[in-house]
Amino acid sequence: MLQRFIDEMMSSLFVIDDEPPVVVKWLFDVLDEEAEREGIVHPEILHAWKANCLPLRMWANLIRRPELIFDLDKSPAVESSLTVISQSLVEACLSTPHAISKNSPSHKLVFAKDIARWQCSVSEYFESVRSRPPVSDQDLGVFLQQLSRSQAAQFxxxxxxxxxxxxxxxxxxxxxxxxxxxxxxxxxxxxxxxxxxxxxxxxxxx
Incomplete structure (x- = not known):
């Protein structure tokens, strides 16, 4: 019953058809430049950097702990379900092939067929962002100023x-x-x- 909503959530996190957010493009370009400067040739390292900067640091935490931005109480059952979904997102952000066994944790077993598909979505999203035109420091500054002005009364x-x-x-x-x-x-x-x-x-x- 929840599968459709989970798929829609994953799809909304890694949209490859639209222009990526200015901040995300700028940040990922910084990581690409740093990898080149340090002579890092293993793509899985750069993949891990990007995964830890965006989906793992932000989305995985917010999925598991929505009370960070919403005023709500979670029942133990809901908390357990959100933890499973969050852990599945963590698995989807790994660059290594997804493998399961009888000793695998529950989230790997529940989403065994989906995690490999989500891994492809994450990799395609990273590549899509990389292929977009670069964002200059000036463009980033303008964007942040506009964002600050639009949210001035809220913070x-x-x-x-x-x-x-x-x-x-x-x-x-x-x-x-x-x-x-x-x-x-x-x-x-x-x-x-x-x-x-x-x-x-x-x-x-x-």
Missing amino acids: DAIAALKELYVYINKYRDAVVHALDATPACQQLFLSSRLSNIAASLETPIC
């Missing part, structure tokens, strides 16, 4: 900035080192700008 920007700063301050040495070592960040003087922000908050960062 507390000061609270969000505070949480970001708490995170950055926690890993300040690594963040500053990364900014100083990245040419694009050097051109934008991000390390100096971050230090100025820290100074204005009376919390020296470097």
Whole structure:
């Protein structure tokens, strides 16, 4: 009874006919460039990077824990079902062939015929995004500004900035080192700008 809805969900996550979201295209291109720069020739490594950045970090978590964005309570039965679906998405994002045995976990057995098909969908989606025209940093900036303006009344920007700063301050040495070592960040003087922000908050960062 639920199979149709699960198939529709998987299809909606990995649409190859439409233009991918600007942020996804930009991020995947960054990963492609990093793989080339590091001389990574094994496609399964790049596949794992992309899978961990989008479907696993975001979609798998939201499927398993919809209360992150919705005000709802889950019954134990619903929670178990969502966990099975989430784990099936994790399996679909693997680049290795899907194999099952009598000792396989329940989600592998329930969706044994579907996971291999979903794996193909994930690979085709990654390839589709890679083949699209690149997104420049300027295009990304314009998109994020438009998104920010459209959502201005729905979020507390000061609270969000505070949480970001708490995170950055926690890993300040690594963040500053990364900014100083990245040419694009050097051109934008991000390390100096971050230090100025820290100074204005009376919390020296470097």
